[in-house]
Amino acid sequence: MIIQIEPQSDVAIYKQITNQLIEGIARGHLRHGDSLPSVRAFAADLGVNMHTVNKSYHELEKRGIIKIVPKSGAVIEAQTKLLQGSPHAERIQHELKTVIAEALVLGMKTEQLEQELAMIMEDLKHNKQ
Amino acid sequence: MIIQIEPQSDVAIYKQITNQLIEGIARGHLRHGDSLPSVRAFAADLGVNMHTVNKSYHELEKRGIIKIVPKSGAVIEAQTKLLQGSPHAERIQHELKTVIAEALVLGMKTEQLEQELAMIMEDLKHNKQ
DNA sequence: GAATTGTTCTACACTTCATAGAACAAAATT
DNA sequence: AATTTTGTTCTATGAAGTGTAGAACAATTC
Missing domain, CATH: 1.20.5 (Single alpha-helices involved in coiled-coils or other helix-helix interfaces)
Incomplete structure (x- = not known):
């Protein structure tokens, strides 16, 4: 799962990470139940700050895409039915x-x-x- | 054409204006060739600053939706064919x-x-x- | 001629974004 | 059992974005 950050973009870095992770899941590169890298390892890999990755993870959790298990890691949620009105x-x-x-x-x-x-x-x- | 601004929203005011104008045009409340209110009049109407409306207008122009005629006003562009690759x-x-x-x-x-x-x-x- | 127009400039306060470093307690690994 | 790794939380800093405010300008409109 390769993620490309464009520092010069007008899109915030944490949003670039968020969007590319979502697209990666949609493409099947990442599957439900898979764990995401730790914020520190991922940040080092991308060449960005730990807090930036952390912000992206919390954005994904707020959108119901991953679940952050404290002191453990971030796990991709199972698909729900996306019931109307939710x-x-x-x-x-x-x-x-x-x-x-x-x-x-x-x-x-x-x-x-x-x-x-x-x-x-x-x-x-x-x-x- | 009624526009409702939510100051508490996490969406920037100039984006709220931009999006609601686009939706207004899509719905047919505003038609191609119509002029938008002057930035000063619109700002007074919405209760926001002149510069905020100005920013929204320039955003709409950048997206090819309106054309700003210097010293005159903002006019809604005619629909193009939206050719692929543009x-x-x-x-x-x-x-x-x-x-x-x-x-x-x-x-x-x-x-x-x-x-x-x-x-x-x-x-x-x-x-x- | 007077009023209105978009433009441009400075200015200020506030928020967001990104980075950095440190410390903590819980979990995982060895 | 000891070490490492984990996410969390805190302070801090600089840059950029957002929103408001006022002023001045030249061109258009009335």
């Missing part, structure tokens, strides 16, 4: 609406969006890069 | 992938995502709230 589902829904609204405003059509969705699913599910 | 298209694509990856990790299924997409489209196109 905070996580509503958050996803809201984020999705924001992106789609912008896509529509920029002139993207319904079929184009459906095709885009299909391509992304294909990419995430079968393209392990 | 910076705007790639940005949308990237944002979409980020959200979808998280949805998958949380256990959302393909059909659920397609249904979600359809619901959002329906909401944006016909529900003018």
Whole structure:
């Protein structure tokens, strides 16, 4: 599982880590039940501060993706059903609406969006890069 | 076109304005060719600083949604075709992938995502709230 | 001509981000 | 049993971002 940090990016480092870990899990590089590296080891590996990795882990825990076991480690959570009305589902829904609204405003059509969705699913599910 | 600012939100005010304007355009409350209020008038209306609205407008211009005519006003751009490979298209694509990856990790299924997409489209196109 | 426009500048307070170092107690390893 | 590693917590610092505030400018609009 390779993670690439771009220090010059306008995206915060802890968010880059968070997003790439999520994409790694989605691609199957990391599986449910797997443990993430310790914050110290991961930080040394990435060349960033320990606290930055720690922030990313807590972000992932807040989003229901990992569970941090005190004094032990961070474990990737099992997939839930994502029941409708749950905070996580509503958050996803809201984020999705924001992106789609912008896509529509920029002139993207319904079929184009459906095709885009299909391509992304294909990419995430079968393209392990 | 009513915009509601939540000062306590963890989302920056200028982003709240940006997102709600985009959603307003997607819903048809604002149409292509329409002018946005002057930064001073809008700021007074929202109860925020002029510079905050100005930042939102420049954010919208950077995203290709409005065009700021110096000394005149901000006009909503016409929809382009959003040709593949354009910076705007790639940005949308990237944002979409980020959200979808998280949805998958949380256990959302393909059909659920397609249904979600359809619901959002329906909401944006016909529900003018 | 007067008012309004977006732009630009300085200024201040506050928050966030990233780094750094230290110390702690619990867990894992040897 | 002793050592190492673990996440947590604390202080601290510098840089960047956010939001507000006021002023001035030139161009547009009325």
